[in-house]
Amino acid sequence: MKKRLGLLLATGMLSFSMILAGCGNSSKESGANGAGGASGAAETNDEAATEETQKITVWAWDDNFNVAVMKTAAEYYKKLNPDANVEIEVISNSKEDIYKKLQTGLASGGKSLPDICLIEDYSIYQYLNSYSKYFYPLNDDVDYSQFSPYKVEVMTYNDKAYGIPFDAGVTGLFYRADYLEQAGFTAADLEDITWDRFIEIGKQVEEQTGVKMTVANGTNYSSLFRTMMQSAGAWYCDSNGELTITNNEVLKESLETIKKMRDAGIILECADDSTLAGAINDGTTASVINAAWRVSTIKAEPEQSGKWAVASTPRLNNANSVNASNTGGSSWYVLDNGQDKGAIVDFLKAVYAGDIDFYSDILVNQGAVGTYLPAQEGKAYQTEDEFFGGQKVFAEFASWLPEVPSVMYGKNVPESNTAVNTALFSYLQGDITVEEALTQAEDQLKNQIQ
Structure with missing residues (x-):
């Protein structure tokens, strides 16, 4: 049975031009510089428009491990970026069902795909080999030298790295x-x-x-x-x-x-x-x-x-x-499903590629050994x-x-x-x-x- 996490992060004021560029909303006069009741109504409408959230959907299995870790990551992102206008929804299902839906979506031209999907190290090559165009490379966004080399190698195809390394099976x-x-x-x-x-x-x-x-x-x-x-x-x-x-x-x-x-x-x-x-x-x-x-x-x-x-x-x-x-292990992959990747990449970078306390937390509570090398300096590891x-x-x-x-x-x-x-x-x-x-x-x- 699917479980959904709707984590709505507190909104910050963005200019109308940013919403227009980032979310693709239609152009509209704000009247922000006017005075009187008509101007106030326009300001109210514009503020409501800026509050539209970007939903990030994540597919994962195992409520006590992978799903719990991603929920924790969402909580850490909220603390790090309280003004980010993002909703992170973690959809839990069996590994078999996730792979079936992923295969169907990729084979049908990249339709009905999540923003982020958990994929085992032993399985990712078959997807990248056939459908790499539907995965989003992160080489320009992530410093992969900060992760265990063998995990980076697994997610690299044609010199492009397509995910954020997660847990180790060391x-x-x-x-x-x-x-x-x-x-x-x-x-x-x-x-x-x-x-x-x-x-x-x-x-x-x-x-x-x-x-x-x-x-x-x-x-x-x-x-x-x-x-x-x-x-x-x-x-x-x-x-x-x-x-x-x-x-x-x-x-x-x-x-x-x-x-x-x-x-x-x-x-x-x-x-x-x-x-x-x-x-x-x-x-x-x-x-x-x-x-x-x-x-x-x-x-x-x-x-x-x-x-x-x-x-x-x-x-x-x-x-x-x-x-x-090593035996086993999985990583998080970004799907190129047409949605703007700015918030998605920022979320993954801020938490999985930058927060040592997060890795200590999931080590203690889920027993997850991350492959982010600086994390071994965290208190839980010592x-x-x-x-x-x-x-x-x-x-x-x-x-x-x-x-x-x-x-x-x-x-x-x-x-x-x-x-x-x-x-x-x-x-x-x-x-x-x-x-x-x-x-x-x-x-x-x-x-x-x-």
């Missing part, structure tokens, strides 16, 4: 410090390690504690192998969007690593994400590799306060791999979290953010996830080799997208 290794200590390991032993070392530690943790080192969705490993791939700056396709699965050495090592982890018995495989969250909270896993938003799941069990910590993401043996990666033993958890994630390698996500991420995951399970079961798995995945994907 990953970390959340672990139970008490279990690791029981097995003889310190925080330093978990920092900047390889996946091979992670497996070795995992074996010892289970020997000493009886607890599996980590947890995963046993039916879908795509989040894990995507994390591994991006740590080395690789993906399902090359920088031109061409498939590179069969001869992808990074993806090959990623699948081999997952098999080594599984063969070593260090993974607690869960049936779905709900049971995975349960394993985190009931203490049957010693770690989980995920994005910063996993903090809310971990904190759902208050009795575990002080027992958790976070370290950098393990890296592959590949020479290009680093101890930083706060010690007692649940994590006094560690400055979000400062850690902020420090890894600039290190995340940029990749070209391409047009077919969901289909690629499915094809590789299907082939992976055949490989894990010993039915095919890893080389055959890669070939099978690419063949399946090509047949599906043709």
